Amino acid sequence: MIISNKVVGGDDVVFDLGSNSGAISVVLAALCRQGGHVHAFDPYPWNACATRYNCLLNGLDNVSAHAVGLSDRDYEIMVSPNDSRIFAESGADEAQKLLIHDFRRYSHLSPRFLKLDIEGSEHDLFLNKDKSVFSSVKCFVLEFHPFFIRPRGIDPKDSLRSIEESGFSLHYHNPAAPRFNVETHTDNLHLFWGLKADG
Numbered sequence: 379m380i381i382s383n384k385v386v387g388g389d390d391v392v393f394d395l396g397s398n399s400g401a402i403s404v405v406l407a408a409l410c411r412q413g414g415h416v417h418a419f420d421p422y423p424w425n426a427c428a429t430r431y432n433c434l435l436n437g438l439d440n441v442s443a444h445a446v447g448l449s450d451r452d453y454e455i456m457v458s459p460n461d462s463r464i465f466a467e468s469g470a471d472e473a474q475k476l477l478i479h480d481f482r483r484y485s486h487l488s489p490r491f492l493k494l495d496i497e498g499s500e501h502d503l504f505l506n507k508d509k510s511v512f513s514s515v516k517c518f519v520l521e522f523h524p525f526f527i528r529p530r531g532i533d534p535k536d537s538l539r540s541i542e543e544s545g546f547s548l549h550y551h552n553p554a555a556p557r558f559n560v561e562t563h564t565d566n567l568h569l570f571w572g573l574k575a576d577g
Contacts, residue, residue, distance in 0.1 A: 389413035400429030421447035492518035498526025
C-alpha cells in the first residue's frame with residue numbers, strides 16, 4: 379500500500395483504522411505534519427500504545443492513538459489477543475473486553491483521508507445508516523478482507539456495494555485506475571481505493 383503526498387498532506391486530518399503498531403500512522407503523520415493530524419484507532423490497547431510510541435520515536439507529535447475500534451455502532455466485545463477480528467466474539471479463556479465505537483463519535487474531527495485495515499469489519503463500518511458521517515472524507519485506501527466477510531454469510535460484493543452507497547467510487551489497487559465494477563469482484567482482490575463519487 380503506497381500512500382503519497384498526492385493523497386495526504388498539509389493540514390489534513392487523517393484516520394488510521396486498524397493502526398496495529400503504527401507503521402502506517404508514522405507515514406501519514408510525516409505527510410501531514412504541517413498542521414495536520416492523524417487519529418489512529420485500534421481496539422487492542424497494546425497496539426494503540428505501540429502506535430503512540432512509534433510516532434514519538436520518529437519525532438512526530440501530531441498523532442492521537444485511540445484504544446477503540448470504529449464501526450457502525452457502539453458495542454463491547456470479548457476477543458482473544460490472537461484474533462484480530464472485532465465483529466465476532468472469541469470464546470478463549472484469555473479473551474478480553476474491547477471497545478468499539480460508532481464512527482459518528484469522531485466524525486466532528488472531519489477526516490479527509492482514511493486508511494482501513496480492520497479485518498473484515500469494513501463491512502460493518504459502511505453499514506452506517508447516516509451516510510453523511512463520511513461527508514468530509516475525500517479518499518480512502520482499504521485492505522479488503524473477503525476471507526473474513528464470506529464466512530459470516532455475507533457476499534463481499536454487498537460490502538463493496540455499501541461503500542458505493544456511502545458516496546464513493548472504488549478503484550482497484552490505484553486511485554488513478556478506472557472505476558471498479560463491483561459485479562466483477564473475485565475474492566483474490568484485496569486492495570481498493572475509494573474516491574468521493576462527486577469528485
